[in-house]
Amino acid sequence: MNIFRLAGDMTHLFSVLVLLLKIHTIKSCAGISLKTQELYAIVFTTRYLDLFTTYISLYNTIMKLIFLGSSISIVWYMRHHKVVRRSYDKDQDTFRHYLLMLPCLLLALLINEKFTFLEVMWAFSLYLEAVAILPQLVLLQRTRNIDNLTGQYVLLLGAYRALYVLNWIYRYFTEENYVHWITWVSGIVQTLLYADFFYYYFQSWKNNVKLQLPA
Amino acid sequence: TKESAGKDEL
Numbered sequence: 001m002n003i004f005r006l007a008g009d010m011t012h013l014f015s016v017l018v019l020l021l022k023i024h025t026i027k028s029c030a031g032i033s034l035k036t037q038e039l040y041a042i043v044f045t046t047r048y049l050d051l052f053t054t055y056i057s058l059y060n061t062i063m064k065l066i067f068l069g070s071s072i073s074i075v076w077y078m079r080h081h082k083v084v085r086r087s088y089d090k091d092q093d094t095f096r097h098y099l100l101m102l103p104c105l106l107l108a109l110l111i112n113e114k115f116t117f118l119e120v121m122w123a124f125s126l127y128l129e130a131v132a133i134l135p136q137l138v139l140l141q142r143t144r145n146i147d148n149l150t151g152q153y154v155l156l157l158g159a160y161r162a163l164y165v166l167n168w169i170y171r172y173f174t175e176e177n178y179v180h181w182i183t184w185v186s187g188i189v190q191t192l193l194y195a196d197f198f199y200y201y202f203q204s205w206k207n208n209v210k211l212q213l214p215a
Numbered sequence: 216t217k218e219s220a221g222k223d224e225l
Contacts, residue, residue, distance in 0.1 A: 005224065009225060012225070054222070056222070057223075060223060060225070063225050067225065122222075164224070167224075183224070
């Protein structure tokens with residue numbers, strides 16, 4: 001495993017920890033999109049079906065279980081926890097996320113590495129992950145006051161994606177036969193979606209003002 | 216293996 005991959009996984013892990021910290025200690029999910037969290041729960045459930053079929057490493061298995069467990073429990077907290085759910089910005093979080101799933105499924109049926117159930121689900125999870133952040137970005141734009149934890153959560157998620165792109169470049173040059181077009185294209189699309197957010201985040205950080213996205 | 220390279224990522 002190279003340093004970019006490890007750093008990518010760690011930023012992903014930190015993003016989840018930041019979100020859990022916000023939910024557990026502050027008992028708030030203000031500014032967090034339930035739609036995006038539901039999409040992530042679906043992304044990890046469909047991608048990690050290979051937990052039952054292929055063993056890669058203990059690290060891999062543990063990380064998969066963490067991402068599965070955390071994404072599902074975050075959805076549960078936002079929907080059912082009696083305190084946390086009250087802070088959910090339901091009226092602002094109106095992205096019709098189910099509409100993203102059908103095109104992703106159709107694309108996965110058409111473009112996959114092999115036409116098997118696991119491979120189609122795997123491709124579906126990559127396409128869906130690429131667009132899963134959209135409801136969150138829309139919600140950020142609508143929320144006038146973005147708190148620090150929410151800003152850091154999205155920043156860490158974006159950093160995780162950018163580090164994965166560096167990891168692919170590194171692997172392409174150091175490993176033989178390492179070519180994964182589906183992962184790369186959907187991963188680059190996903191990273192580009194963060195570009196705008198990065199820009200405003202660093203502007204606000206540089207000028208030492210509160211993060212606000214233009215309407 | 217070649218086939219599963221890439222599937223080792225999260």
